[in-house]
Amino acid sequence: MFVADLTHFQDLPADAPGPARNLAAHLEAVVRAATAGQAGAPWASALPCGRRPGRRPCPGRIIVHRPEPPAAIGWRCGACGDGGVISNWEDTPYDLRRRHLAVAGVVHEVVIACQVAAVLRELALLDVDAERLVFSLRALPDGAALTVTAQELEDLTACVAAEANHEDNRRRRGRLDAAFTILNDALAAMGG
């Protein structure tokens, strides 16, 4: 079990070795998911496991557990069992806990492919509410589930459109356009 203090991974020097930066990115994603979703019980996030046993990507997704009242966040891969705990995550930039009450509205579940979830996690222009949505994605056997109101989905779709408009790389723009189409179709299906 890997015990990490998140503050030790902040502000890594620019010349930090790749494995250290990858580990920091993994821990930051786990904290984002754990603080975006429910507290008090473990749940399966859409975050992929980063391990490559036998040089093949582990197919598992990361199960996160944020205790309530707040304490160290626990995580483990649902397939290979890799896991650990993360302390000192409170009030870091990766702490996505709500600071205000959620806007009331009818909540829908939108099922998206894992590739679309990966595109959403890479978005650079997300505000904190949209980031919370992206990291609250739950694992499904063959995809990910987004729980949203029509307004939240509209805001997230606008973020994807804005980023696609600013993207010069053709391949990445293609992935963003594909994600936009899927979210926009889901929004239309809600009558939004």
Ligand SMILES: [Zn+2]
């Ligand atoms: Zn794994």
